Amino acid sequence: MLTTRFTARLGVEHPVALAPMGGAAGGALAAAVSNGGGLGLLGVGSAKDPAWVERELDLVAQGTDRPWGAGFQCWAAPVRVLEQVLERGPAAIMLAFGDPRPYLDAVRRSDAALIVMVTDLAEAHTAVEVGADVIVAQGTDAGGHGGSRGTIGFVPVVADLAGDVPVLAAGGIADGRGVAAALALGADGALLGTRFLATPEALGGPVQEKAVLEGGSEDTDRSSVVDIAHESGWPARWTGRALRTPFSDRWRLHEDALRSDPAARAEFRAAEERGDPDATVVWAGESLDLVTDLVPAADLVGVIAGETEAAVRRSAGAVR
């Protein structure tokens, strides 16, 4: 058993949380991670479809009686969807990518812990100022959207800023060695995304599953190409790390040109809709080399927890 300020605050068994990945972390995956003793976070994301959120909340409710939570993108998610989630009694709400302040009143009226994810020092200061209960320090190593800080150098700085507030490390972590590294850096656990894509519970279907199992870290890169093509409205300060495609290679250093080429954007979206594998977006991070097998998510949490203890004991054994 590994006990940290995070496990104590959230009432979970292991210092492992599921990244609330939009399009991947649905209710079944969130429930499975919670059942495994971690903190499952439903990926509400931009909350464009409240009916989808309702269905996935039902799956969480049916799937687990352990602590769970949900993650929101502050640049996009309406407060009313947060309120819809809070009615289901989550143990935590994670706010990321934007100003958390508009959501604070609703969270504070509930019993949910406030988790704020940060990608740079300015965001970390804001997280402390708004009184976050947990701060997630996410490095550019992460899959999906993020900033430019490297995980290994960012986490200790956030831990110093956070003081008594527990910190989770995120980005580039897919096994217990990474979680143990997070603890060494001063964090209280880790938030994992890419690793949980290779579970039967992840949404995304067989194309994503195959791509994740076969792809490697060096097949990923980080840019705004997909956001521009999707016309998603994502603020350009957060870029996205995904498996490279011919399309992303074509436009990566020419993002302004793509912004002024509506035909190229429409062509990409049409190809994506047809299911063209070259236009399938698979968000994945720097830890992808470590993801080589499909494992039920609840089991995975236990495996990672065991690996974490083993890594901690191995380091301790080096001290004489």
Next chain:
Amino acid sequence: MLTTRFTARLGVEHPVALAPMGGAAGGALAAAVSNGGGLGLLGVGSAKDPAWVERELDLVAQGTDRPWGAGFQCWAAPVRVLEQVLERGPAAIMLAFGDPRPYLDAVRRSDAALIVMVTDLAEAHTAVEVGADVIVAQGTDAGGHGGSRGTIGFVPVVADLAGDVPVLAAGGIADGRGVAAALALGADGALLGTRFLATPEALGGPVQEKAVLEGGSEDTDRSSVVDIAHESGWPARWTGRALRTPFSDRWRLHEDALRSDPAARAEFRAAEERGDPDATVVWAGESLDLVTDLVPAADLVGVIAGETEAAVRRSAGAVR
């Protein structure tokens, strides 16, 4: 005391090595790190000036009787300079940035351990194939030249590939929490550069010292701009992380344009020669936020070793 396969193989007290930074890691710094119980590595770099190398080797010889080494850039350094260094009896030779094979015979005729630094999987495979005694897995988080892999996800993969060969983690590490994270990830220690810039022994002078103490991680970025301006011949597959300047901001996303603009390049070099602070190149990494004080290098090794043990014990204390 922290004992790893690295400390055992090299006969050093602490699992900490000095990055052989060209222009910063001279003989005085290498000797001081070795005296502190780490492995000091002289930054021979591209070895353009054998007379400079000779003088710095004298400083190492006068400065320490502990194990020390030297680092070479394989894309540039002549074998005869390696042979010049080997005559002084180094405990280790580190080869980085290019094909190590042309240097192997000379190293193997000596008693020096062969350290190979790698920045991606292909280089890691080569390091194993050539029989490296130690492999340094360097992430893009590092200052100076490097690749695009993030440290926290790259180190465990290299550790798996390396098997019985000890690994050092490099990139984004500046204190004992980072060294402890390296151990957790499966490495046997860490190689630190940026942290050792803030020592009285580092070459570089007051402008660099001030920039390092005042700058932060978010003031750095990684590109080929400086190499293009310097017409240094650095292969573009390795970019450089340095403190941003108006010049690097101007050209970062326009490297091809700088390649075809000799006047802009000449203007930069002239400004640099004049000592214009806006044209002073300060290579520094993602750990820069953690570098806030000037500490004698030998003392620093001891401080980092103590922090490492404290971080390991803190993690071990979380296991029940």
